Amino acid sequence: MFRRTFSSLALRRVFITPRSLPQRQSILRPLSVDALEQSRKPLSRKAVDSYLTSNVLDLLSLKGRTVVITGAGRGIGLALAFAVAEAGGKVAIVDAADAPHEHYAKLQDICEEVRYYKSDVTDYERLEATFADIAKDFGRIDGIVTAAGICPDEPFLERKPQSVKRTFEINSLGTYYSAQLAARQMLKQPKLTPTSNAGSIVFIASIAAHTASLGQYTSDYCSSKGAVLSLSRQLSVELARPGIRVNCISPGYIVTDMVLDIADSRPRLSDIFVSEPPMKRMGDRTELKGAAVYLLSQASSYMTGGELLITGGMHAGRTE
Numbered sequence: 213m214f215r216r217t218f219s220s221l222a223l224r225r226v227f228i229t230p231r232s233l234p235q236r237q238s239i240l241r242p243l244s245v246d247a248l249e250q251s252r253k254p255l256s257r258k259a260v261d262s263y264l265t266s267n268v269l270d271l272l273s274l275k276g277r278t279v280v281i282t283g284a285g286r287g288i289g290l291a292l293a294f295a296v297a298e299a300g301g302k303v304a305i306v307d308a309a310d311a312p313h314e315h316y317a318k319l320q321d322i323c324e325e326v327r328y329y330k331s332d333v334t335d336y337e338r339l340e341a342t343f344a345d346i347a348k349d350f351g352r353i354d355g356i357v358t359a360a361g362i363c364p365d366e367p368f369l370e371r372k373p374q375s376v377k378r379t380f381e382i383n384s385l386g387t388y389y390s391a392q393l394a395a396r397q398m399l400k401q402p403k404l405t406p407t408s409n410a411g412s413i414v415f416i417a418s419i420a421a422h423t424a425s426l427g428q429y430t431s432d433y434c435s436s437k438g439a440v441l442s443l444s445r446q447l448s449v450e451l452a453r454p455g456i457r458v459n460c461i462s463p464g465y466i467v468t469d470m471v472l473d474i475a476d477s478r479p480r481l482s483d484i485f486v487s488e489p490p491m492k493r494m495g496d497r498t499e500l501k502g503a504a505v506y507l508l509s510q511a512s513s514y515m516t517g518g519e520l521l522i523t524g525g526m527h528a529g530r531t532e
């Protein structure tokens with residue numbers, strides 16, 4: 213009995229094709245011999261050997277690609293804007309600040325095309341208009357990095373609903389809206405080359421999506437970043453067919469104004485930031501640049517639903 217049930221389940225697994233699902237009678241209709249043969253066809257020798265002609269530096273190039281980076285007015289986002297520009301790409305920065313950090317002037321010197329859009333990732337209508345402007349100005353969107361975020365530090369029992377809501381609005385919903393607007397444009401436009409994906413979405417999540425933050429009061433931050441990580445997994449499956457890849461970069465402690473402000477408010481945290489990672493130091497934004505270029509480029513063309521944890525080893529274990 214068990215054997216019969218098992219073999220019927222196994223048969224279903226082998227024979228069900230997505231198209232046959234709605235028609236009950238055809239559920240057990242086997243694939244045609246031709247179709248089976250096609251699915252078992254060995255790769256051609258030419259395809260197997262393509263690595264011989266695919267130079268890794270060409271694969272990492274972002275030449276001709278337009279990348280939107282939210283929260284790139286300063287901090288991690290701004291460093292990643294430099295990474296995109298250095299890899300040959302064009303950059304559209306979306307940030308709520310009135311003006312970008314002074315290093316933006318240097319970015320203008322090295323980037324083929326860069327524009328700063330003052331907008332707010334929590335205001336859907338305004339953000340929609342901003343993405344429409346980007347599509348008009350650049351002609352296309354090939355990638356997006358969502359770096360806009362905030363990290364309040366206040367005990368759970370003292371948090372006020374408005375402030376918790378704000379964190380989720382920026383970190384989770386802002387990420388959701390930005391990815392959706394970028395994806396819609398990616399699917400509207402012709403592919404950059406016949407072999408390229410439709411686009412690449414890179415979320416900046418955090419080590420906080422995995423573990424509690426020692427010494428910090430970040431209940432809303434951790435959970436908002438957990439939502440970002442879950443979103444990336446769901447979207448990676450939902451958008452795989454149309455050709456959009458979705459991945460996360462999850463940093464540990466990286467020196468930026470955000471983190472320095474937190475450390476200023478509670479100096480004990482400075483010790484934690486350098487002692488907790490097994491590598492015994494904080495990360496520098498430079499150490500995220502390669503990861504972003506990799507995920508945005510053709511070099512990661514078979515990677516989706518993944519996460520690069522760049523934490524000085526902290527996700528593997530913490531030390532005294």
Ligand SMILES: NC(=O)c1ccc[n+]([C@@H]2O[C@H](COP(=O)([O-])OP(=O)(O)OC[C@H]3O[C@@H](n4cnc5c(N)ncnc54)[C@H](O)[C@@H]3O)[C@@H](O)[C@H]2O)c1
Nearest residue numbers: 283285286287288307308332333360361418465466468470
């Ligand atoms: N620095 C770290 O150690 C660290 C670690 C893990 C994850 N992260 C994440 O990386 C991202 C960038 O962090 P950072 O350290 O560079 O912070 P940052 O404060 O230096 O930069 C954040 C940027 O987001 C912008 N922003 C804030 N609210 C916005 C809104 N509503 N709409 C548009 N832009 C808005 C700010 O103006 C700012 O330019 C954040 O999502 C953060 O959670 C940072």
